[in-house]
Amino acid sequence: MSINSSSSKGYSRLENVLIIGNGGRENSLAWAIQKNELVKKVYLIPGNAGSERINKCERIRIDINNKNELVEKLDFLKINLIVIGPEVPLANGLADFLREKDYKVFGPGKDGARLEYSKSWAKEFMQDANIPTAKFWKVNSLEEAKKIILSSSMPLVVKADGLASGKGVFIPESKDECFKSAESIFNGKFGNSGDVVVLEEKIQGPEVSVFALCDGKSYLLLPTAQDHKRLNEKDKGPNTGGMGAYSPAPLLTKDYLDRIIKEIIKPTIDELNKKNIDYKGVIYFGLMITNSGPKVIEYNCRFGDPECQTIMPLMDQNFVFLLEKCSMGNLTGDEKIDTPDKVSGCVIATSKGYPHKYKTGFPIKIGKIDSSDCQIFDSGTCFNKNGELLTDGGRVLSIVCQDKDFDLVFEKAYKNLKEINFDGIYFRNDIGHQVRKNFSSEN
């Protein structure tokens, strides 16, 4: 790969990279990006306390919605590449705005982000491209929803159409619950995000996450991953943002992944092109592996969290070049990701009460960590005025380890977790149970 060209802004390429976002995902991106020797500085807006422990990283505290101040700052810092982490700024068109200002941006424009911010649009998109997904009905009123719920012979899932911080999906046990879920959405539980409701056939099977880096025409797949969405062990309890993950997902053999590429990934890229959407960013395919083949549960327009923390340590220093190539529409199709001969796993430590109400501000004590092939990416932390590390979110820390196999990975992760403490710390002990040979639920 050539590494010497200068940027369109006239200063040295990739010297200064900016990441927008404040979670474990963004910290892991920063950590992977700073590995490249061309990168002198990685700025995070706003980042969190953990960003300050990452080599070459600096936090910038400005409001991204104040566009004048943002552009002034980017010019002052001579930013070469911008990576937008979360879905909300993407849905608000931040990538479009920054591209208009001639910045290289990794992250789709508002048109591409629609894959995530409108579930009904995404379903229609899949229908247009003949991409396998659960049957669905888009409804605009409770009356309409009621008719479909009463006449449906299959169990249904109820979803708010728009963004709802991962909370807009209901999996009811009865028609009555189904009706109540639709009612709560139409009654404004998620504001405008619930003006439209999507009812879906409930499908079954293990879930996997597949990430494609896209440059508008071509794509490149990252290692696959499996997330653990439920709060409690044995996959019980409420849905969360994700309690842990592992990568790659052995469930997806090469042949099965080829099938996913043929039936889902290529048709998605083709349909984006057909709709004139110049998608420069990552597409997150949330898939369910059903008896009748792979189906798309959802698209996201960003990296998954905690999948990103899990995958980033498998990337080498060329990762930032891939992001840059995507931002410029320059993937050649010949790029390869050389992953080490290792697998990776992540366990999330949360605040007591998450994903419902929880308290923050508890001091975090970190003892003796086995740091070989182990990273701690802060998900929600801050410093108090004495510089003490405090909890500052529902998901607090991502503990990520790599090793030759998943037993060794999770042995190390859980050993390190014993060294970490804060009031109300909670984590699942069974992350990776599907791939830990020595795992027994009695552990």
Ligand code: AMP
């Ligand atoms: P989403 O926010 O769309 O990822 O949905 C959250 C979770 O709800 C998914 O990870 C699935 O576990 C579950 N889910 C969503 N849609 C369906 C469906 N059609 N059938 C079964 N489960 C679903």
Ligand code: GLY
């Ligand atoms: N890990 C699930 C998500 O990022 O939506």
